[in-house]
Amino acid sequence: MGKIEKVTDKVIRSLWRDGNPDKAALSGARGTTSLVNRQAQAVWPVMMANLDKKMLSQDGRPTYAETAVYAAIRFYAIHQQGQSQFVYGSIHGDDEDKGINLFEALARLRSQPDRKDALDHRVKALLATSNVTSMIQSLSHLISILKSTNSLIKIDYALLAQDLYDAQFGIDVANQVHLRWGQQYYWNNKNEETTEGKKD
Incomplete structure (x- = not known):
């Protein structure tokens, strides 16, 4: 687990x-995308207390x-x-605390034909930008869609924080993210099932 992942967890x-x-x-966090906005101050006591000093502005x-x-x-x-x-939930957690990554959850939603095109459109827009502000905005929309359809699924938001942190270190790293x-979004486990079936 990376340092940003641990802190976010x-x-x-x-x-x-x-x-x-x-x-x-x-409520303060939901109210603004910007950490410097007054509404975000409600999160500061918990957030700042858990960051390393070198992580602070x-x-x-x-x-x-x-x-x-x-x-x-x-x-x-x-x-x-x-x-x-x-x-x-964390992908590293036990059964009760187990979460999945966001794009695996979105992939499950994508399997519904009536949602595939709209989701694909939003994901393509996200993957086309290395600007972190645009990425965060796109992710917010995707999470709202996921919440409206499968609200109780556990997502590893700490892992997503680590990805967003990494993505800010230049276009090459952003492209790796x-x-x-x-891969998580487009990979279809039916392919693996078909391959396994042929082996038998």
Whole structure:
């Protein structure tokens, strides 16, 4: 688990508070895409307390770490709204705490013919940009779609934070992140089942 992933995991669990969520902080996160917006200040006490000092801004402009962690908190807040069950889980977790990556969840949704075209359109737009602000905006829309159709699925938002952090280190790294997302989204496990069937 990467450092950004670990920090985000800790922050999200702190906001969940074992089923007594910090509603003010989650509402603030949902209300703005920007960490420097006044509404986002509701998240600062939990978020800043868990970041390493070197991850913190020195000039008032959010660092790559702050941008990635806050985006993931916001995604989680959007998904958690109105839910009594925890919608975050780690891919490293045990059965009860197990989550999946966002694009695997979207791939499952894509298998529904009436949703495929609209989802493909949004995912293509996301994979075409290396601008982190545009990526975050696209991801917000995708998470809203996922919430509206399968609200109780557990998503690994900490892993998504790590991906967003990595994607800010230039176009080559962003393209590597896009490739991982594309693989998770477009890969069809029916292909594997067919291959296995032929072996038998």
